[in-house]
Amino acid sequence: MNNITVIQDILSNFFFFAGMFFVFLGMLGLYRLPDVYNRLHATTKIGTLGAFGVMMGIVIKLGFGPMGIKAITVGLFLLLTAPVAAHMISRAAHRHGVGLCEESTVDDYGKTYCLINSSCPVKHEETIEDEHDQM
Template identity: 40%
Template sequence: MLEWLVYILVLVGVFFLFIAAIGVVRMPDLYNRMHATSKAGTLGVGLILVAVAVFYQELSVAARALSTLAFIVLTAPVAAHALGRAAYLSGVKPCEDTYIDELAGHYQANHKLESVDTEATQRRI
């Protein structure tokens, strides 16, 4: 019975990794590709690591697998955000279907975020 749980976890994890791979090929721009890989890839790798922990049933293996899972869950969104911000500041344009660019006009030439309402910020300080 436990083997079936491992098979299901690995199969679902591989499915999500496959979805991430399709997202890299099919998405129109960098930002959508990063979204597909960071979400689906994290979930896929996470499920496979949980399957490893369940399959071996040893404390040392489970601790390593779950600590690796925690590291991936904590760092993948941060890395995707940093890459997306660097791409935006480098001038990588979103696809034509992106109607609203919420960051347009908010960054100075030195890449520091400008406040939209500086007077309200000054009053709060």
């Protein structure tokens, strides 16, 4: 076992541990956080950092064989499409009328969207804005 094999093992194990750590953080956030947007903020990290970390661990361990090329394809696809899906589902949730939790202080997108469209179902801008101005 020469030096390059040892370095490959250490790097791939590091990426595996990083991916598993971010999957654990995302699942903890999905279980514990109080709001749709907070949960989305936690679970997007699974797609970008967790899955990409595990796939990069596989690529470093195997080199650019058939499985390594497919692993880096899956990792890049998840890295590109997870933020797009997260943005679309959060925008749809806000327009669908899902409110924020009580600890939120400011909602800029709801303010601008309710100025444009008067039939907006979100009805919590005034109180939140007043509390934000008083602070």
